[in-house]
Amino acid sequence: MRGVLLFSLLLLVHMPIVARAAALHDAAMKGDVAGIAAAMDAGAGVDNIDGGATPLYLAVRGGHMAAAKLLLERGADVNAAPTPLGPALMPALAKRRIDLINLLLDNGADPNAYRNREAALHVAVRSGCLDCVKALVEDGADVNAKTKDGKSPLHLAKFKGQHEIADYLTSHGVVLPTPAPISKKLAAADVEKGRTAFTRLCGYCHNATPDGGDNQGPSLWNVVGRDKASVAKRRYSDALLAWQGVWTFEDLNKFLLEPMLTTPGVYMEMTGVPDDTERTNLIAYLRTLSDKPIALP
Ligand code: HEC
Known part of the structure; x- marks a missing residue:
């Protein structure tokens, strides 16, 4: 009983703050500049989290420039990322809002921030926005950043046929990995281990048999x-x-290292076969998928 009483008391004490926070989020979502100022003057914290989002995130997601500006002037943390949705930069990129992107970057937004499994640059490429890509790269975004499953921004751009973005990335520091040569190691490779791999x-x-035909990928019979x-x-x-x-x-060696890169x-x-020995064994096995395997180098 006493616990309940205490709890109600606590609730009463906290209620005004919660209400102010909700009012701030509400105003941010609507882009209501006067409402934001009023809620903050009444004591709402600029980085309070409601429904997993900061007011700045909501203002940007709603596309509200003036509201986002005001929140930043009032000290909002531009890189706050309370959930896997990431910081406010992400909805600005997804909406291709270059004005908001520049505002956030000018206020110190991290161009290498992550959302879930991908970096800001991946979000920009996915939204097909060359200006967004440029803004990020000029601000120091890593053009070789990888998603958690190994995709580079260049892979995404080419996969989607975004040639301008692909050309821009290529001329701004993309590095294509090249493995050490394997030809001399093939004779000593373990074909059985290659088969298992x-x-x-x-x-x-x-498929790896003469009459297997195509599957999701082409038949690899006679591929070498x-x-x-x-x-x-x-x-x-x-x-x-x-x-x-x-x-x-050697082309197989390069391709199979990390196909998407x-x-x-x-x-x-x-993601490929990054281990040199495993890749060598695998290629030695691919060589055997033929009636007349070509000679070892
Ligand atoms: C998720 C399905 C998938 C997996 C797993 C996969 N591949 Fe592929 N592979 C494909 C597809 C699809 C293509 C066609 C690629 C293209 O057109 O860009 C392909 C193409 C290839 C090619 C080029 C064939 C040609 O006709 O030029 C080779 C070689 C190859 N794969 C080898 C491998 C090897 C070795 C592995 C295992 C380490 C592997 N693949 C795993 C789907 C797959």
């Missing part, structure tokens, strides 16, 4: 020495179609 990592999408992207009637990505020549051991825009969205 194939079953675990590739068998879900690729075969022209790239040449299986009849398949729709390959522009990324793979643009890569000339036959599949050599070495071959941005590729339809094979898997």
Whole structure:
């Protein structure tokens, strides 16, 4: 009984603050500048969280420039990110609102902030906004940032056919990884281990028998020495179609390291085989998928 009484008392004491916080969030969401000022003058904290969001996040999400400006002038933390939704920069990028993006960046927003599994630059690329991409990169965003599942901004841009964004990223510091050569290690590779790795990592999408045909990915029978992207009637990505020549051991080495990074825009969205020994074994196994395996280097 006493507990209940105490609880009610506490509630009474806290109620005005909660109400002020709610009023601030309400005003921010509507872009009501006078309402924001009134709620703050009544004591609401500028970074209070309601429903997982700060007032600044709500003002930006609503597209309200004046409200966002006022909150920043009143000391809002531009990088506050109370939930996986990330800081206020994210809705500005998703809405392609370059004025809000510049306001936030000028006030110290982190151009390398993350939302859930992706960085700000990925959000900008997803929204297809070249100006947003430029604003972030000019402010120091890492053009080689990866999503949690290994996608670079350049991969996303090429995958979606956003050529201007892809060209901009390419000329602003994208690094395509290149592994050390494996040709000399192939003779000593463990083909059986390669087969196991194939079953675990590739068998879900690729057949490896002469009559297996295509699956989600093209048949890999005879793949070593075969022209790239040449299986009849398949729709390959522009990324793979643009890569000339036959599949050599070293081209496979490069491709399989991290397909989405070495071959941005590729339809094979898997993280790859970063371990050098495992990749060598796997390629030695791929060589055996033929009636007449080509000679070892
Ligand atoms: C999620 C499905 C998926 C997985 C897993 C996968 N691939 Fe692929 N693979 C594809 C697709 C789809 C393509 C076609 C890519 C394109 O057009 O950009 C492809 C293309 C290829 C090619 C080029 C073939 C050609 O005809 O030029 C090779 C080689 C290849 N994969 C090897 C592998 C190996 C080795 C693994 C395992 C480490 C693997 N893939 C795992 C889906 C997959």
